[in-house]
Amino acid sequence: MPLVPYVEDDGATGIVREVFDDIKSSRGLAEVPNFWRAIAHRPEYLRDEWQKLRHILETGTIDRKVKEMIAVAVSATNNCDYCLHSHTDALRALGGTDEEIVELMSVVDFFNGSNAVASGLKVDYTPPVRAEADDA
Amino acid sequence: MPLVPYVEDDGATGIVREVFDDIKSSRGLAEVPNFWRAIAHRPEYLRDEWQKLRHILETGTIDRKVKEMIAVAVSATNNCDYCLHSHTDALRALGGTDEEIVELMSVVDFFNGSNAVASGLKVDYTPPVRAEADDA
Amino acid sequence: MPLVPYVEDDGATGIVREVFDDIKSSRGLAEVPNFWRAIAHRPEYLRDEWQKLRHILETGTIDRKVKEMIAVAVSATNNCDYCLHSHTDALRALGGTDEEIVELMSVVDFFNGSNAVASGLKVDYTPPVRAEADDA
Amino acid sequence: MPLVPYVEDDGATGIVREVFDDIKSSRGLAEVPNFWRAIAHRPEYLRDEWQKLRHILETGTIDRKVKEMIAVAVSATNNCDYCLHSHTDALRALGGTDEEIVELMSVVDFFNGSNAVASGLKVDYTPPVRAEADDA
Amino acid sequence: MPLVPYVEDDGATGIVREVFDDIKSSRGLAEVPNFWRAIAHRPEYLRDEWQKLRHILETGTIDRKVKEMIAVAVSATNNCDYCLHSHTDALRALGGTDEEIVELMSVVDFFNGSNAVASGLKVDYTPPVRAEADDA
Amino acid sequence: MPLVPYVEDDGATGIVREVFDDIKSSRGLAEVPNFWRAIAHRPEYLRDEWQKLRHILETGTIDRKVKEMIAVAVSATNNCDYCLHSHTDALRALGGTDEEIVELMSVVDFFNGSNAVASGLKVDYTPPVRAEADDA
Numbered sequence: 029m030p031l032v033p034y035v036e037d038d039g040a041t042g043i044v045r046e047v048f049d050d051i052k053s054s055r056g057l058a059e060v061p062n063f064w065r066a067i068a069h070r071p072e073y074l075r076d077e078w079q080k081l082r083h084i085l086e087t088g089t090i091d092r093k094v095k096e097m098i099a100v101a102v103s104a105t106n107n108c109d110y111c112l113h114s115h116t117d118a119l120r121a122l123g124g125t126d127e128e129i130v131e132l133m134s135v136v137d138f139f140n141g142s143n144a145v146a147s148g149l150k151v152d153y154t155p156p157v158r159a160e161a162d163d164a
Numbered sequence: 165m166p167l168v169p170y171v172e173d174d175g176a177t178g179i180v181r182e183v184f185d186d187i188k189s190s191r192g193l194a195e196v197p198n199f200w201r202a203i204a205h206r207p208e209y210l211r212d213e214w215q216k217l218r219h220i221l222e223t224g225t226i227d228r229k230v231k232e233m234i235a236v237a238v239s240a241t242n243n244c245d246y247c248l249h250s251h252t253d254a255l256r257a258l259g260g261t262d263e264e265i266v267e268l269m270s271v272v273d274f275f276n277g278s279n280a281v282a283s284g285l286k287v288d289y290t291p292p293v294r295a296e297a298d299d300a
Numbered sequence: 301m302p303l304v305p306y307v308e309d310d311g312a313t314g315i316v317r318e319v320f321d322d323i324k325s326s327r328g329l330a331e332v333p334n335f336w337r338a339i340a341h342r343p344e345y346l347r348d349e350w351q352k353l354r355h356i357l358e359t360g361t362i363d364r365k366v367k368e369m370i371a372v373a374v375s376a377t378n379n380c381d382y383c384l385h386s387h388t389d390a391l392r393a394l395g396g397t398d399e400e401i402v403e404l405m406s407v408v409d410f411f412n413g414s415n416a417v418a419s420g421l422k423v424d425y426t427p428p429v430r431a432e433a434d435d436a
Numbered sequence: 437m438p439l440v441p442y443v444e445d446d447g448a449t450g451i452v453r454e455v456f457d458d459i460k461s462s463r464g465l466a467e468v469p470n471f472w473r474a475i476a477h478r479p480e481y482l483r484d485e486w487q488k489l490r491h492i493l494e495t496g497t498i499d500r501k502v503k504e505m506i507a508v509a510v511s512a513t514n515n516c517d518y519c520l521h522s523h524t525d526a527l528r529a530l531g532g533t534d535e536e537i538v539e540l541m542s543v544v545d546f547f548n549g550s551n552a553v554a555s556g557l558k559v560d561y562t563p564p565v566r567a568e569a570d571d572a
Numbered sequence: 573m574p575l576v577p578y579v580e581d582d583g584a585t586g587i588v589r590e591v592f593d594d595i596k597s598s599r600g601l602a603e604v605p606n607f608w609r610a611i612a613h614r615p616e617y618l619r620d621e622w623q624k625l626r627h628i629l630e631t632g633t634i635d636r637k638v639k640e641m642i643a644v645a646v647s648a649t650n651n652c653d654y655c656l657h658s659h660t661d662a663l664r665a666l667g668g669t670d671e672e673i674v675e676l677m678s679v680v681d682f683f684n685g686s687n688a689v690a691s692g693l694k695v696d697y698t699p700p701v702r703a704e705a706d707d708a
Numbered sequence: 709m710p711l712v713p714y715v716e717d718d719g720a721t722g723i724v725r726e727v728f729d730d731i732k733s734s735r736g737l738a739e740v741p742n743f744w745r746a747i748a749h750r751p752e753y754l755r756d757e758w759q760k761l762r763h764i765l766e767t768g769t770i771d772r773k774v775k776e777m778i779a780v781a782v783s784a785t786n787n788c789d790y791c792l793h794s795h796t797d798a799l800r801a802l803g804g805t806d807e808e809i810v811e812l813m814s815v816v817d818f819f820n821g822s823n824a825v826a827s828g829l830k831v832d833y834t835p836p837v838r839a840e841a842d843d844a
Contacts, residue, residue: 143239168810690789
């Protein structure tokens with residue numbers, strides 16, 4: 029159960045209705061996902077957050093599926109249930125398979141683990157020293 | 165300054181030498197990066213960690229550059245200095261630009277923020293309800 | 301289900317009884333909340349933790365309601381279910397509304413997001429340079 | 437040193453110039469803080485992020501100083517250097533003293549500690565049971 | 573419900589079967605725990621992860637029970653349900669009592685709390701200055 | 709540079725002086741470590757925090773060295789510079805070697821990594837099913 033009630037379509041007016049309509053039409057949804065209903069108690073914040081997400085996902089050069097992978101990676105690191113469900117579903121809708129999701133998690137595993145060690149031992153970074161090509 | 169001394173090439177024998185040689189030859193490096201030198205005080209762990217990383221980065225279907233992006237995303241979430249330097253450098257070596265790095269960070273920003281809200285308000289996930297196609 | 305059983309009132313003697321009595325009387329409760337029952341397997345720790353909380357909440361100049369907001373903000377960042385329930389309830393008991401809770405979450409959102417970016421890009425801090433008042 | 441160069445005033449055109457001008461005029465600054473310069477490589481993100489921050493800090497019923505305290509609390513939990521400097525400075529500009537900053541940290545301490553224990557022991561939350569008023 | 577199906581014994585061939593057999597025989601289990609079944613969609617990762625864990629737990633000089641305590645401490649800090657259950661069970665199998673688990677949590681509490689304060693106030697570390705022995 | 713000035717011995721009176729004296733005498737130190745000086749702006753919090761630490765480290769059945777290992781494990785997970793220095797020094801003073809510190813980090817690595825995967829895939833925990841002894 030959420031800690032605040034979800035704002036329902038019936039109660040949505042002004043900015044909230046505009047954003048709810050845009051969420052539904054731009055994503056082909058019949059219902060506004062709960063995250064947006066929960067934060068709709070602050071209409072301006074709802075609008076800013078939705079605008080930000082649209083721009084982040086819909087502009088730029090990084091592939092949409094890659095952005096969903098990053099969403100899953102960050103959500104696994106932060107252990108966010110809602111977000112893991114939501115973005116794993118999105119990843120599957122874009123063609124993600126069980127094997128790919130576990131491959132993604134193996135990357136998340138390695139870097140969560142090695143981050144703690146690199147920070148924990150206070151390892152200094154020095155730029156890579158490339159081997160010279162062996163000519164002659 | 166690191167919390168343990170780095171194992172130097174001179175002191176590397178057995179498993180450590182094998183791994184150090186593999187790191188240098190497989191990556192075209194003249195010097196073993198400090199992370200691997202720091203953990204070389206436990207040779208088996210060094211070997212397992214290096215094997216795991218090679219397999220994670222070199223097998224599967226997710227693009228290598230995408231894996232570096234995920235490394236950066238996780239490292240930003242965990243605030244790991246060494247890893248941020250190391251994987252931003254790797255991303256640039258694979259063609260990453262300033263604009264792309266900031267685009268990546270905008271995704272990291274959004275999900276670190278919304279993870280805290282979705283968890284903080286304990287929002288329930290329900291699968292998306294798609295709008296029916298309007299036919300007739 | 302908790303990973304250790306809760307210490308019941310019947311089993312409470314010595315330090316544990318004293319702390320349980322103080323929790324109930326100082327907060328007007330008929331039952332000791334589960335957190336305190338869980339840690340009561342180490343009576344001295346129970347007492348130190350309870351003392352620390354009382355002093356933190358009951359002394360100083362920061363308003364009690366603000367302290368509950370900080371508790372919610374930290375608990376959302378750490379994704380602690382128990383604590384989110386407990387301190388949202390406390391916030392509501394002090395007059396917190398749905399709108400205010402979402403306003404609080406919008407602040408938590410922004411800083412969790414921007415923290416990851418500021419750390420992730422390793423942005424240097426330099427003190428603000430104020431514009432001079434334009435006089436003449 | 438940051439992982440991307442800061443966008444300078446000279447290089448700012450279009451959206452970036454508008455946002456930079458708004459940052460300076462609304463805050464009375466002669467120079468745009470580095471955080472905004474770093475993310476300006478993605479002009480739309482810069483604009484959305486700045487808009488979101490302005491609305492979060494400038495609207496609603498939670499006091500501005502309280503919002504800065506929450507910023508510090510979240511930044512301490514996430515260990516974000518830039519943000520800790522920036523928002524401690526902001527807190528001092530609003531009258532915050534050494535004593536108040538440490539009082540804030542004592543709250544941050546308690547909840548970071550108890551969050552780990554409540555989650556770590558998987559303590560169940562049950563709503564508080566109030567003692568009945570003793571009448572008769 | 574997991575986000576990927578568990579690989580069942582029936583479906584296990586090649587590397588997966590070898591690892592599943594090793595997990596069962598080395599731990600005296602009739603069934604492979606769900607964590608390993610979930611990641612078995614990537615057989616090489618499954619094998620590397622299992623090898624790494626065996627070597628970490630079975631070699632070196634740190635006591636096995638201490639390693640389980642560290643597993644619980646890290647899992648409480650990260651709030652990982654599966655891992656808390658799994659390693660608290662392991663700790664109990666090695667003789668851990670309710671009192672000891674709460675004692676462990678009191679250490680986890682203190683350092684999660686004080687970490688946030690030491691980082692939050694940006695306290696400098698200087699090596700301890702020992703008092704001279706008072707002789708004469 | 710810390711975000712609040714350190715309270716010096718000269719400025720210490722009342723509770724602060726008592727705690728400073730206890731820190732120095734109980735630990736054989738000539739100078740109070742900076743952490744305690746930083747929080748001394750709130751004398752009661754200083755006293756409660758110091759009491760809590762003394763009781764946590766000095767009572768119970770978990771070995772002192774193990775408690776320092778847990779401190780290091782938590783601090784690596786949270787990436788706390790001050791605490792990593794302080795507790796690695798303490799571990800060395802109790803006989804910790806480079807090999808042991810890296811062994812500890814290998815455990816920290818594994819569980820930070822696997823925590824993210826177990827949470828990220830939302831793996832269900834079921835208690836271990838032991839193989840029956842094969843008798844006949």
